[in-house]
Amino acid sequence: MVFGWWSLAVFMSLGVVLECLHALEVSEYLANETRRMMWRLAHAHGTLLGLLNIAFALSADRVQQGRLKLASRLLLVGTVLLPGGFFAGGVTTYDSDPGPGVWLVPVGAIAALSAVVITAFVTGKNSSD
Template sequence: MADGKSNVQAGFEPGQLRRMTCQGWISLAGWIVFGLLIEGLIGFRAPALMDDPVRREMFRLAHAHGTLLNLVLIAAAICARLGLIRLGRSTALGLRTAVIILPAGFLLAGLWHFKDDPGVAIFLVPLGALLLLATAFRIGLSGCSG
């Protein structure tokens, strides 16, 4: 690795990076399928999406955040594998959780919402964003300290 230590010595479990990578790729595939579904509904002018601007916007935000955050998860796993950053168990769990909670908040807020406002599940979004921010700081500090 970059500093000559193995992943196990740097505090990794052997399967941790594999699980992060698998979660990232599988979830990325799921969000890509969701994006194709959205495009299909728009292409066929489905009233369930076209006549509901709140749902359309929440679904687009869920798709965008889901795909991009899973790319971040994959990149973090690759950087940890190369020894560029240190991911402890709690940092990895925080990142993996934020990648799920943030886009899920948009998705659920679009499925069940009020007339002109997102649903109650929108409160998952700032929770996931704060968790993502805290995790990003922890990863950044771990990379700068070495």
């Protein structure tokens, strides 16, 4: 659960930094639409995945131990790679195209989605709801 809270803190802080860059009219940020989009996506996805990590930790007692470790690792990988890829894609841009870091996004998305599917499947089997 600690990782989820720290992820939430980091990506919410990124949102504050982005708002400051916008308020201070920093041209390196405002003049590049691709960079702004990539960094906003990093902030949004990172915050959401931080919340998802917290929810996962709260439901971990309902997941089989073997599946728990796999789902947890996949979620950690997804939480780092998905927003990290968006952020890296915005660091260096080529006209309207993001940088090569954006290739981390699909890997992170597949990892996070796999963690969610595994958790949903296993908790559904164990639940009497």
